[in-house]
Amino acid sequence: MKIALINPKGALFSRNAALAQAMANSETMRSFRYFWSAPNLGLLTIASYIPPSWSVTYIDENYRGLDFNEWYDLVLLSAMTVQVTRAYEIAAHYRQKGSLTVLGGIHATVLPEEALQHVDVVIAGEGEELFPQFLKDLQNGDVKPLYRSSHKGTFSLLQCKIPRYELIQGYPYPLVNLYTTRGCPHSCSFCCASNVYGRNYRQKAIPQIITEIQTIQRVYPDTLLLFADDNAFVLRKQAKELLRQLKGRGLRWIAQTDISAAEDEELLTLMRQAGCQWVVIGFESIQANSLRRLNATSYKARNVSSYPEKIQAIQSHGIGIYGTFIVGLDEDDLSVFSQTVDFILQNRLYGANITVPTPLPRTQLRQQLQAENRIRSNTWEDYTLWDVVIEPKKMSAVELERGLISIYRALMDPQNAAARLAALLHTVRKERHNDTKRNLSNC
Template identity: 40%
Template sequence: MKLGLISPKGVCMGSDDNQRRTKQIYSKLVGMETLEELMSCPNSPLLTIAAIVQDYFTEIKFIDEEVETIDFNESYDLVAMSFMTQQASRAFELAKKYKEMGVYTCAGGMHPTNSPDETIKYFDTVFIGEGEVTWIEFMEDFKRQSPKKIYQNVDEIDMEKVPVPRFDLLKLDAYKTIPIQISRGCPHNCEFCASTKVYGPKYRHKSVERILEEVDLVTSLKPNIQIYFTDDNMLVNERFSKKLLTELCKRKIRWMSHTDIGVAEHEEILKLLHKSGCSKLVIGFESIEPNSLKHLERWKYKKYKHYEEYIAKIQSYGVGVWGTFIVGLDSDERSIFQKVVDFALDNNLYGAMISVPTPFPGSKLYERLEEEDRILTKYWGDYTLWNVVVRPKKMSVKELENGFEYVLTSVYSIENRMKRLNHFKRIYTNLMRNQNV
């Protein structure tokens, strides 16, 4: 049997009008390399599925629509897709086409888990939750020609039982960054986040030995590749983090990941980050407007007063902070746009990912805005975080669109890129000087 694993186009897509507008905005920006690295990263769950079911197939092919075109003349016994909300509209189109061709179709991932009733209208089988156990159940049923429409896992998967992903299936020359997932779960419960419904609040991780095995495999396939640890909150467990970073210091790798601002409170971790190959950390600040932050997540609201201090501390160790911000939240006035620009520049952030409120299915934000009848479209391709898909409370849609563009073009001007580069040049010079003392 032959299996096709497809990651649908959509990470940067949107509808035609929105896509054109987004491209126009981003064509003006300078220094967006980190965002490009994140957005062009291949789909990690599909590579794990390939490892789970490899004994059932004589051939498995991984297709990433962001870097290659699908050949619909190629035949498969089964096609499986894993996708986020912004990829869902395209995934539904592909499922329809493959079903017309007589191919059995499966779907899993963030959007299918949070919107199974919608997804099953397009796919033969939908997986809800983590799929390490249910995929084996499905394959046995599929062999007996009696697959079910829904396979649901409600248990937390032991991360040690997650197989090593099939990185060898990737067209490695197409990527600057390769994903490795070392943990699942995040203790925070942000209103906009749909991930906790899939992975839960408990932080679970692979052993350091298993992680090193995956790191070594990736670097053996493509030396000098940057690794993206795709965890929601990689450094939340201090003891585990120190053990892992100490081992990574023995390997010459480059990596980035997500964590929360609380990492600044752990000196020993900070000392190990740059030595271990960490170049930047993506940290969700979400808002610099206290009232907005209070409604998003109480833990982050309590840390708000330390934001500037902690950014300076983390970056003093040679690790860039890539901050994420949402503009146009319910408590935001039009003044929020200049405030975000000033905050990013005054604190010499390595980078900033600016987004607008996006109610992903499965999140508390979706439930609230659906109840308030403020969702403007459910064409999922527009849920890129950059297109306005909800009616703002204290500004018009047009004001939010214009403000979003203003923040991006201000932060990513040539002048401000040079300011950031000079700031980090001074940091690295000081680090080298101190090392040589």
């Protein structure tokens, strides 16, 4: 069979022209663009289950245009919410030509009934578990329209195959992603990760992870790696053992974690030694009242007062922090914009990603805002995370939009950006000097 794996084009930045242009033209936002410019790992993963005799082509529409004159027996698409309308358009073209169309990814998983109106088959759940079932039915001529996990979050990652990274060779990706764990015990109102992957953490074996990294390095030597886990270091004992195994391999990588990493000196030392460049931490807000509404445990609200000292603890190891924030939450007033800027600049964060509340499908936030009749748009292309699609509570939609732009303008100011970078570089050089002294003392 001839198969196309298609990652549909999606908005990298806001659809608001002023904000999108400012971010696109800013050198200081380069790390931001890196983080959102990785391969579609879901497609590469399911490709590893396709029989080797079948012809497989990977097409990332963000880098390469589609030729609708090309014939494929099977068209496999994976899409986030902001991409899904384009995915439906692509599927319509190929269905008209007679191709069998299949859609997976997070949007299809949470809204399979909608997806089924646009494609022949929906994979609603983890591809490693469901795609082999689909392939078996395909070969037996008994394809079903919907494949859904009966018990989400139970698939063992020890059974995972290595994604087919060779399929992306030639694409100018600034980084390549992989994951080592899956699952999230938190149930944040704006996120549906626990609904998709379950609340229990599952982990790949360390030899699996090492082999996967080596596979990536053969295709993209010296690339920046992104550990795409929702929270990479929760399973602390296993994470430390992995970091020990990564030392001395000349890797450069980034990861998503939470602020509790600051409390573990051994972990931070191992991260630096293993090649960690920066970490993404979801602070979400600097206001305790806003944080209390984000999840039932109020974990972040209880830690907000210690954010500065914990940021210092992490960045003192030469590891930059890329903070993520949401402005326009129900407890936020107009002061949130200047306060967020002050927090980022005072703590010399390496970078920051500031978004607005977005009622993504099957989230608690969407249920709340639907009940309150506060959703302004149900057009999925608007769900970029930077476009205002709700009616905020303590400001107008226009004020929220202007406030978001004001934050990015302040962060992109060359003087502010240079000060943040200089502070991090000073710490990195200091840590390298200390490492050299420690190595010499051990000789």
